[in-house]
Amino acid sequence: MFLTLEYDISGFLGRSEKLSSPEEVIAAGRGVCCGYSSLCSEMCEMGIECQEVPGHSKGVGYRQGQSLRGVKSDHLWNAVLLSGQWFLLDACWGAGRVDMENESFVKFDDFYFLTEPEEFIHSHFPDEERWQLLDRPISIEEFERKVFKTSAFFTLGLRLMQPHQCHILTDGEANISLGFSRPTTFTFETTAHQDLLHSGSSEQRDSPKSSFGLLTVSHRTMKLQLLPPASGTYDVRIFARPESATTNLKWVCSFTVECLVPRAMEEIPENPFLSWGLQPNAQLQGVSGSNLGSEVFQVEQGSCEVVLKTSHPLMLVCELVHPKLDPAVAKRCLATQIQSDALTCNVLCPQRGFYRLSIFVRDYEKTDVKFQNVANFLLHCKGKVASLEELFPPNLGSACGPGSRTTEFGFSKFSHTTGILSTQQGKCNITFHNQHDLELHTVLSRDEIAKQSTLPLSRYLFCTYTDSKVTVSASLPEKGVYRLGLYARTTPGDSFNPMCDFVLRNTCDQQGAPFPCVYSAWRKGCVLFEPRMGLLEPESWVRFRVRVPGGQRVCVVGETRTDLKLNKSRVWEGDVFTGGGVSQLKLAAASGESEEMAVMMTFDIRPAEKEE
Structure with a gap:
């Protein structure tokens, strides 16, 4: 019967006459609370003892903070x-709820049929104490102070840990904690104070509408730290759903x-x-843990490392x-490493203050799957910062x-297992x-x-490939930060594919010497022992x-031309003079039956200083 009825919003707002008798309610298909309770009583006359219970409720029209002492009750429900x-039971609330924001009626909420008295008392206070049905009845002042909990609070199995009063007085920080027994997703909304408790929406999207709250969820606890930006009174609504x-x-x-004096602090980025x-959802996405917790992480020396442990690649x-950080600069503050059992993000902080680091993942092999957010860390840098x-x-x-x-491409036994290398030489x-x-x-x-060197940066890398071992040597032209990119291709003629990058940090003030310029004839198995420098002194052996x-x-x-001699160690050697006014030496070789000499590499000769 009650499922077919709607709340008489027009009558409640005084736009029409309220329908309260059972006959009027059934005929019109709508009614207010007294209409629902009287209809319930009449239906129970068939053999169930039923009482109408007048009292106060924290329903539509309830004003937060108002004193109910001496105020005539405004609601009616039943006891059976x-x-x-x-x-x-409250047949009116059970039939559905009123959305005052849209002046609509959302049907059916079975929580309010045969509700536990300990849960019912959070929203209903009877005129007669005996209808609380509690072993220890509460006063009307206690009812006013109680945190308002919707039916969803109880059906989700939530429990209030702190605070136990609805009004929080703070000098700059307020904390709210809820416990839960089943995996639950939370968010919150903070707005300027409104008198009416039910003035906002009863549902919420995934993202919060406030940047001055820090919501963290652990295994069985939700914690919300509120940091009001200014003095005043705010309404805070918590939203939840099964994970x-x-x-x-x-x-x-x-x-x-109610914030008397806001805490002076730096701006927190929106999350x-x-x-x-x-x-x-992190564990479902394959992330099993992190070296950072949900609390604010203090960044020392302008940098930090964040590691996520993973159950699969x-x-x-x-x-x-x-x-205050430009997005283009922010991209240059991150360096990530992707391993089969861990994801690492190296972070640089070029400014003081709070940072939000958000991490998104997808399965390594599922390229058509969207990245999912699995972690958001709040970092705080208040000391040394990284320079540009x-x-x-x-x-x-x-x-x-x-x-x-x-x-995946068969590279193994790396001498350096991290992506960031520092050198003082x-x-x-x-x-x-x-x-x-x-x-x-x-x-x-x-x-x-x-500052760019006179030679291309390719001259400051040199590769040696013997058997399966590869050695990439770098001699950096000046101090600074460099990217060393490693590429490979599986089929001749195809494009080279990126394998990984290394970040090289050079703190040496001395200019590094370039390597020789290498040509295609320099192939696997060739090894240059000396000279390793590609820029030779003039007029010297x-x-x-x-x-x-x-x-x-x-x-x-x-x-x-100087022919090199082959020694017992299968090494070609000899002494070469750099004089004669030439600017370059060429190292060449003939292999197999061919007598044609192929240039393998060239060495530049530094110009001789002119005599004055």
Whole structure:
């Protein structure tokens, strides 16, 4: 019967006469609370003892903070006797709820039929104490102070941990905690205070409408830290839904927060996602843990490392937000490493204040699946900051250092397991094994604004490939931050695919020497022992030592040709003079039956200083 009735909104608002008798309610198909209760009483005359219970309710029209002492009650519900025990029910609230914002009626809420007295008392206070049906009845003042909890609060199995009063008086910070027994998703809404409790929407989208609250969800607890930006009174609504649900979140409870003196603090970036820390869906997405918690993380020395443990290979994308940080600069504050069992994000903080680091993941192999937000960390940098010269190089790929992609293509045994290398000498060697004998290509780059050397940066990288072992040597032209990109291709003629990047931090003030310029004749198995520098001093003797597998003849060509001799260790060696006015020496070799000499690399000769 009650499912076919609607609340008489027009009558409640005084636009028409209220319908209250059972006959009027049935005929019109609508009524107010007294109409529902009288209809319930009449239906129970068929054999169920029923009492109409007048009292106060925190329903439509209830004003937050109002005193009900001495005020005439405004609501009517029922108590029924079943099997010798009294039960409470509100047929009006059970038939549905009124959405005053849209002046509509949303039907049916069975929570208010035979409700537990301990739960009913949060929204209904009878004129007669006996109809509380409580072992320890409460006063009307206690009822006024009680936190308003909707039916969804109880059906979701939530419990209030703190505070236990609806009005929170604070000097700059307020904390709300809820417990839950089943996986639950939460969000919240903070608005300027409104007198009417039911003035807002009873449902909410996924994202909160406030940037001055820090909502964190742990295994069994939701914590909301509120930091009002100014003095005044605010309404706070908590929304929730089962973690597996895709519907809007439902209003579960409300508070008013009165801030006398706001706390002076830096601006917190907005979090458009549900909460801080690991998200409730993180484990379902394959993230099993993190080295950071849900609380604010203090960044020391302008940088930090965030690590997510994963149950299977994942891809990640990160977003760093600061209220005053340009998005283009923010991208250069992140360097990520993707491994089969972990995701690492290195973060630089070039400004003081709060940062939001959001992490999104998807399955490594499912390229058609959208990235899902799994974590949002609030970082606070209040000491040393990273300088703009320390930012990561532009065009840095998502895979820094060895990881899932390098393993997939058969690269192993890396000498450096992280993606960020620091050198105080301006030099470094990175070694690894190329198990599938793929063709390799390396690229060295840096910020375009940085001072450029007279030679291309390609001259400051040198690769040696023996058996399956690869050595990439870097000699950096000046101090700064560089990107070393490693590429490979599986089929000749195809494009090179990115494998991983390395960030090279050079703190050496001395200029690094370039390597020789290498040509295609320099192939697997060739090893240059000396000279390693590609820029030679003029008018000097230089010792050459090189291994060339299959080489029948090896020489160095300058003003004259110098044939190198093969020693017992299968190394070609000899001394070469850099004089004669030439600007370049060529290292060439003939292999197999061919007598044609192929140039493998060239060495530049520094111009001689002119005598005055």
